[in-house]
Amino acid sequence: MIWGIHFSLLRRRQSHMLVEDWFLLILFLTVVVATVAIMEITTVRKKVKVLNKRLADLHTDEIKTNKGTYRRLAGKFNRSEYGREWDNRLAGADLNISGFNYVLIQCALLFITTYLLNVLVGLQFPMDIIVAYFLVTIGSSQWLKSRRRKFAAQINGQLPEVCRMMGSSIRAGMSIQQAIDMVAKELKAPAGPLFQGMAREMQLGNNLDTVLENMNEKFSSRDIQLMTQTITIQRQAGGNLAKALDQLAKTLEERERMNKELSNQTAESRYIALTLGLMPVFLIIAFNIVFKGFITPLFTIPGLILLIVVAILMVFGFLMIRKVTNIKA
Numbered sequence: 001m002i003w004g005i006h007f008s009l010l011r012r013r014q015s016h017m018l019v020e021d022w023f024l025l026i027l028f029l030t031v032v033v034a035t036v037a038i039m040e041i042t043t044v045r046k047k048v049k050v051l052n053k054r055l056a057d058l059h060t061d062e063i064k065t066n067k068g069t070y071r072r073l074a075g076k077f078n079r080s081e082y083g084r085e086w087d088n089r090l091a092g093a094d095l096n097i098s099g100f101n102y103v104l105i106q107c108a109l110l111f112i113t114t115y116l117l118n119v120l121v122g123l124q125f126p127m128d129i130i131v132a133y134f135l136v137t138i139g140s141s142q143w144l145k146s147r148r149r150k151f152a153a154q155i156n157g158q159l160p161e162v163c164r165m166m167g168s169s170i171r172a173g174m175s176i177q178q179a180i181d182m183v184a185k186e187l188k189a190p191a192g193p194l195f196q197g198m199a200r201e202m203q204l205g206n207n208l209d210t211v212l213e214n215m216n217e218k219f220s221s222r223d224i225q226l227m228t229q230t231i232t233i234q235r236q237a238g239g240n241l242a243k244a245l246d247q248l249a250k251t252l253e254e255r256e257r258m259n260k261e262l263s264n265q266t267a268e269s270r271y272i273a274l275t276l277g278l279m280p281v282f283l284i285i286a287f288n289i290v291f292k293g294f295i296t297p298l299f300t301i302p303g304l305i306l307l308i309v310v311a312i313l314m315v316f317g318f319l320m321i322r323k324v325t326n327i328k329a
């Protein structure tokens with residue numbers, strides 16, 4: 001009887017130890033598997049990161065723009081015809097931003113100008129928004145035109161050297177595409193990057209006429225148009241392109257010299273016209289800051305009529321002075 005009880009207790013103890021052994025074995029195997037899995041996940045993530053870095057340059061613009069709401073909107077805007085027109089304008093002004101970002105900057109300026117007109121000038125809704133819209137639209141347009149003219153003038157200063165280099169390359173037996181590559185490699189900014197873009201477009205399969213037409217759309221310079229027209233006509237007519245480019249270089253240099261002399265002679269008149277146009281605006285703002293509500297009568301019906309008449313006369317006088325002083329060779 002006693003031996004039976006002792007034997008049963010022994011069996012129970014052995015079974016309990018067997019369960020503990022199995023539990024420890026399963027726990028050990030779980031830890032081992034979890035450790036291996038963590039190491040494998042870490043290794044795979046490192047490999048994925050390296051692969052993503054290698055494939056980053058291969059992603060198309062369409063895939064990149066699909067990431068995020070902002071990029072999707074920017075991609076749709078920039079791919080539209082209106083967006084491409086903005087891209088050409090900004091490229092012609094040497095601005096390295098997209099059309100979508102430029103429009104966002106205009107919207108921000110609209111809100112800031114509206115706030116300043118409301119605080120400093122005392123304009124109320126909706127006159128503050130209307131005036132701010134015209135100020136931002138006209139101001140940004142004139143600023144962009146000024147940037148385009150300055151950038152085109154910088155390129156115009158390098159066009160004689162461009163024509164001579166292309167003429168020498170063609171005379172040495174190179175094709176017009178090879179001559180453009182030579183100009184892109186040898187010249188500094190801004191003409192160098194411009195011709196690098198032309199060379200890339202031709203490498204992508206665009207013909208020379210399309211590339212020259214795209215350059216004319218970006219710039220409103222008569223000198224650039226004259227150069228592109230000379231190249232196109234001489235290629236179609238089969239004339240001596242090298243000689244034509246050499247003659248064009250001399251003509252452009254003479255025009256540049258005459259334009260500088262004319263600009264120096266008319267500089268005083270242009271600054272007087274600018275001063276006369278801005279002086280009334282600053283005087284009205286200054287009086288309104290000193291005397292609160294000074295400008296309020298201008299936004300009644302008689303005041304608006306008077307303001308419109310004065311604005312028309314000021315713009316007319318400014319344009320007349322500018323037309324007289326804007327003399328180009």
